[in-house]
Amino acid sequence: MTLSQIFASRASRMQASEIRELLKLLDRPGLISFAGGIPDPALFPASEFASAFANGLSPDTQAQALQYSVSEGYLPLRQWIVGEMAKIGVPCTADNILITSGSQQALDYLGKVFLSPGDTALVGWPTYLGALAAFNAYEPRYDQLTANGNRKAESYAEEAENAGGQVKFAYLSADFANPTGETLDQRGRESLLDLTESLGCALIEDAAYQSLRYDGEQVPPLLSLEIARKGDIEACRTIYCGTFSKTLSPGLRVGWVVAAKPVISKLVLLKQAADLHSPTLNQMAMHEVAEEIFDGHVETLRNAYRQRRDAMLAALDQYMPANVSWTRPEGGMFIWVTLPTKMDGAELLAQSLESIGVAFVPGRAFFADGSGGNTIRLSFSCSDESEIRTGIEKLGVLLREM
């Protein structure tokens, strides 16, 4: 018997991600890539981090920086986050915050803490692929989250029960979602709060792209709307996952969870068991850089990414055939393209890599039910405007030919 024959049943749900596999091919010279949804490295505040790391290792703080620390996270960083959360209508204390190694770790912990095998997680069709990957390890069943209130709580609950579990949470990115770029309006958010209240389940708000708004009005976070209803974060079902990955640096792996204290206390126990705490030096550096430049830096990012989004939308308007449609995001990094029903995004990618050297992500991987074959995700974050124009023009020509 080989070792792969004795892996736990949960391992069978862990599959190589189409995106990660694809990223391996992207260093081909001359390739135009709209595939990776990653920040532009040219915009990293690298010199600020260099001095923050040097400060962290200075004689005054080096013992703290290099020593084991508390699982909850570096207190000054949590206090800085308390200030930021207050600005978006979420009054809380440092005890409502856990620092995680990126928000990806928060998604893993939330899957671990809520999902028994056969329980139901409500997710969008499509949704963030990394969330599905994190939850899959806990062997859930997925049901389609529709935010327009046209499916009743009883219908979700009944189907979850028939499958041998219960609905434990709804997960979504309400602002500039990965992969669609779409934002849920306030009415949709209120109806989601009603739904999760009726189901008695948690609501995981993935706020990865929330600060990257390029135009339009900010919609209040789900957690702030729930606090407005209930008066206190301690009464709330919403669990907010934040991250510095899209604003300051993904490589340092610093994210956070904001929730009622009993949820945070349980997550702290999970963190103790998993990795004790996130690297203190990274948290110290993140705190120093955030305190110094966060607002101004986010403004710089907004200006840069806005121009790229506009360039991509203009190129799509100009070059795409009439039977192709796409979203018009107000922020984030992604535009979601729907091809004619008979076309397949994965086949288009194979053809595109071979004949025009343009990469993107086929949409199917973002659907828990394996549908969405005729969709693709384009990211505009890492290409300059002329590359965007050239890449979309080539893609338009290829689509017409196909």
Ligand SMILES: Cc1ncc(COP(=O)(O)O)c(C=O)c1O
């Ligand atoms: C919607 C969403 N959530 C979470 C993450 C994970 O980010 P990190 O773990 O770097 O905070 C990503 C990364 O692409 C994402 O797109």
